[in-house]
Amino acid sequence: MTTEERIQKQKEVVEQIGRHFDKEGFQPIAGRILGLLLVMDKEKYTFDEIIEELQISKSSASNALRNLEIRGDIEYITLPGDRKRYFRFRKHHSGSIIEDIEKKLNNLRELSMAILQLKADPQSENAKYLIEMQHSLGVFLESIAQSKLKLQSDK
Amino acid sequence: MTTEERIQKQKEVVEQIGRHFDKEGFQPIAGRILGLLLVMDKEKYTFDEIIEELQISKSSASNALRNLEIRGDIEYITLPGDRKRYFRFRKHHSGSIIEDIEKKLNNLRELSMAILQLKADPQSENAKYLIEMQHSLGVFLESIAQSKLKLQSDK
DNA sequence: TTATTGGTTCGGTATGTTGTGAACTAAATA
DNA sequence: TATTTAGTTCACAACATACCGAACCAATAA
Numbered sequence: 232m233t234t235e236e237r238i239q240k241q242k243e244v245v246e247q248i249g250r251h252f253d254k255e256g257f258q259p260i261a262g263r264i265l266g267l268l269l270v271m272d273k274e275k276y277t278f279d280e281i282i283e284e285l286q287i288s289k290s291s292a293s294n295a296l297r298n299l300e301i302r303g304d305i306e307y308i309t310l311p312g313d314r315k316r317y318f319r320f321r322k323h324h325s326g327s328i329i330e331d332i333e334k335k336l337n338n339l340r341e342l343s344m345a346i347l348q349l350k351a352d353p354q355s356e357n358a359k360y361l362i363e364m365q366h367s368l369g370v371f372l373e374s375i376a377q378s379k380l381k382l383q384s385d386k
Numbered sequence: 387m388t389t390e391e392r393i394q395k396q397k398e399v400v401e402q403i404g405r406h407f408d409k410e411g412f413q414p415i416a417g418r419i420l421g422l423l424l425v426m427d428k429e430k431y432t433f434d435e436i437i438e439e440l441q442i443s444k445s446s447a448s449n450a451l452r453n454l455e456i457r458g459d460i461e462y463i464t465l466p467g468d469r470k471r472y473f474r475f476r477k478h479h480s481g482s483i484i485e486d487i488e489k490k491l492n493n494l495r496e497l498s499m500a501i502l503q504l505k506a507d508p509q510s511e512n513a514k515y516l517i518e519m520q521h522s523l524g525v526f527l528e529s530i531a532q533s534k535l536k537l538q539s540d541k
Numbered sequence: 542t543t544a545t546t547g548g549t550t551c552g553g554t555a556t557g558t559t560g561t562g563a564a565c566t567a568a569a570t571a
Numbered sequence: 572t573a574t575t576t577a578g579t580t581c582a583c584a585a586c587a588t589a590c591c592g593a594a595c596c597a598a599t600a601a
Binding site: 234237240241244247248251268269270272274319320322326328329332336338339342345346349350351352355356357360364366367368370371373374375377378381382385 | 389392395396399402403406423424425427429474475477483484487491493494497500501504505506507510511512515519521522523525526528529530532533536537540
């Protein structure tokens with residue numbers, strides 16, 4: 232694979248990553264920026280380089296970058312004697328994907344417990360379903376806890 | 387807790403469930419319908435009851451119900467000699483939450499492998515991050531597999 | 542002091558989403 | 572055959588979002 236080809240493919244993956252993050256609730260441009268910072272060989276981009284590479288306006292870039300920074304997905308550094316900011320992908324510690332899932336499932340479990348407690352008939356179809364679901368969630372959350380321990384000890 | 391109070395609380399939980407499903411990408415009304423069918427003691431609702439309960443238009447109800455049915459989240463039954471459809475929550479087998487997560491993580495892993503393969507420098511910061519993430523995902527997917535086995539045998 | 546650089550903020554447009562009411566349809570009933 | 576029931580479809584209004592260009596600002600350079 233030539234360098235050209237590789238770069239071409241990288242740009243396609245930037246687009247894919249963009250779509251991935253769209254689905255996670257990011258705005259399209261924010262997804263593309265994240266993709267750019269993560270995928271390309273150059274891992275630090277200036278504001279102007281981002282605009283140039285993605286062909287977007289300054290205002291769009293400004294807004295998306297601010298949002299991404301607030302969310303903690305990117306960060307920037309500055310170099311002495313250089314007013315430009317260099318943006319880069321911010322490594323959330325790698326367990327955070329798992330922790331997000333954990334949080335969501337705990338949430339779901341609590342919701343389902345709230346529903347169950349308000350059921351007049353604890354033998355109703357939905358009540359039985361909720362009980363089963365809570366069991367599954369319990370098993371799953373348990374295994375998440377174990378994964379976390381294992382990852383901790385791997386370090 | 388009186389029945390009145392209980393019903394009041396159930397309605398609040400319907401709203402909560404609605405918001406939960408909103409976040410999962412459902413349209414607001416669809417989330418409320420799902421909440422209604424799942425939370426209230428009456429676990430089968432007709433079209434008109436849904437409209438009445440949620441104070442929504444026929445067209446909104448019609449659309450949301452069609453979408454929910456296509457997605458497999460609800461189903462309806464009909465009774466002989468009764469033209470009305472009775473909608474109810476459809477129990478997806480309780481592992482499906484887990485399977486959805488599994489699918490998403492596999493997706494993420496593939497994406498990150500694609501990125502890594504295109505990196506010129508496999509020692510770059512992002513490359514190292516991706517490798518670490520893939521390790522975490524591997525551990526986690528392994529434990530998901532175990533959870534699934536355990537749930538299988540619990541049955 | 543003026544000009545340039547590196548952005549931010551503002552106002553507006555284009556697009557997409559949600560929901561509505563009204564007209565419609567198909568089946569059952571009178 | 573006419574009417575009612577149970578919903579569907581259509582056209583549109585209201586609202587949200589995503590982005591852009593232009594004006595602006597603050598810091599540095601000339």
